[in-house]
Amino acid sequence: MTDSSPNNTVQPVLPGLRRYLTGFVLALVLTVIPFALVATGSLPQTQTLLVIAAAAVVQILVHLRFFLHLGISTTPRETLLAIAFACVLIFIMIGGSLWIMFDLHQRMFT
Amino acid sequence: MTAQDRVHSAAEGAANADVYEERTLGFWLYMLSDAVIFALLFATYVVMAGNIADAPSPQSQFSLSHAFGETLLLLTSSLTFGLASLAQKANRPRLLQAFLLVTFLLGLGFVLMELVEFQGMIAAGASPDQSGALSSFFVLVGTHGLHVSVGLLWILVIMSQVALKGLTAPVSSRLARLGLFWHFLDIIWVGIFSVVYLPGVLE
Numbered sequence: 187m188t189d190s191s192p193n194n195t196v197q198p199v200l201p202g203l204r205r206y207l208t209g210f211v212l213a214l215v216l217t218v219i220p221f222a223l224v225a226t227g228s229l230p231q232t233q234t235l236l237v238i239a240a241a242a243v244v245q246i247l248v249h250l251r252f253f254l255h256l257g258i259s260t261t262p263r264e265t266l267l268a269i270a271f272a273c274v275l276i277f278i279m280i281g282g283s284l285w286i287m288f289d290l291h292q293r294m295f296t
Numbered sequence: 297m298t299a300q301d302r303v304h305s306a307a308e309g310a311a312n313a314d315v316y317e318e319r320t321l322g323f324w325l326y327m328l329s330d331a332v333i334f335a336l337l338f339a340t341y342v343v344m345a346g347n348i349a350d351a352p353s354p355q356s357q358f359s360l361s362h363a364f365g366e367t368l369l370l371l372t373s374s375l376t377f378g379l380a381s382l383a384q385k386a387n388r389p390r391l392l393q394a395f396l397l398v399t400f401l402l403g404l405g406f407v408l409m410e411l412v413e414f415q416g417m418i419a420a421g422a423s424p425d426q427s428g429a430l431s432s433f434f435v436l437v438g439t440h441g442l443h444v445s446v447g448l449l450w451i452l453v454i455m456s457q458v459a460l461k462g463l464t465a466p467v468s469s470r471l472a473r474l475g476l477f478w479h480f481l482d483i484i485w486v487g488i489f490s491v492v493y494l495p496g497v498l499e
Binding site: 254279 | 328367
């Protein structure tokens with residue numbers, strides 16, 4: 187891991203700089219698109235929500251790749267496994283909670 | 297930690313690299329469990345968002361431009377933190393301190409904007425004790441704000457360590473973990489404006 191390399195070793199900075207700037211511009215674009223859609227109301231509500239969701243998912247991937255430097259081959263396997271496990275947990279907990287609560291809501295009020 | 301700071305020799309540096317890699321994994325485990333907490337707070341907010349009782353709904357209090365301003369501050373602070381990590385890799389402590397200071401100020405601006413928003417909501421009668429929707433809103437956004445505040449404190453600690461100890465291997469490794477934390481908070485914020493603010497304004 188480059189982060190834990192001993193001090194006094196000067197590493198090339200330009201590729202890293204290009205990386206952070208790419209990530210920043212991508213994240214900025216993926217932020218401006220949903221905000222602009224909501225501000226102008228140029229799409230129907232359902233489509234706007236879909237664009238918001240898609241932009242959020244892509245932006246999270248951009249952050250993981252360009253800011254947190256995640257890579258299939260560069261990140262240690264234990265870290266990747268832990269991330270995959272957390273994703274499964276989060277999916278089950280968010281999906282499960284919403285499924286149960288909205289199903290319950292429907293049964294109580296219809 | 298102070299005993300470790302004194303370890304400088306190259307031979308021990310290689311052995312330390314393993315220790316720092318382990319700590320990075322450990323920090324990832326902490327962040328992922330934190331992500332699980334946020335996931336549950338998000339689920340709670342989505343379930344509760346309609347339960348507004350007789351209070352003003354949180355959605356009626358949102359300002360798109362305010363949320364956009366907060367987003368820009370946090371996103372820019374992620375970039376400046378990246379530049380700080382590059383300054384550390386290039387072994388330029390003064391540049392590193394400058395970027396950390398800019399990151400700190402941007403993060404402070406974010407927290408202050410959030411406090412202004414909370415204060416305005418409470419003044420308008422939309423305080424957390426008024427409805428389930430407001431409670432879950434304040435808990436979700438407030439927990440994120442608290443994390444950013446702790447991150448600000450951590451930036452100050454790292455800045456003083458760089459000033460006092462210089463860019464030693466332990467300080468650099470702590471800086472790397474702070475970077476993970478700071479970028480992680482920006483990811484949570486992407487979730488907050490996409491789940492809370494944008495759909496809320498859209499309604």
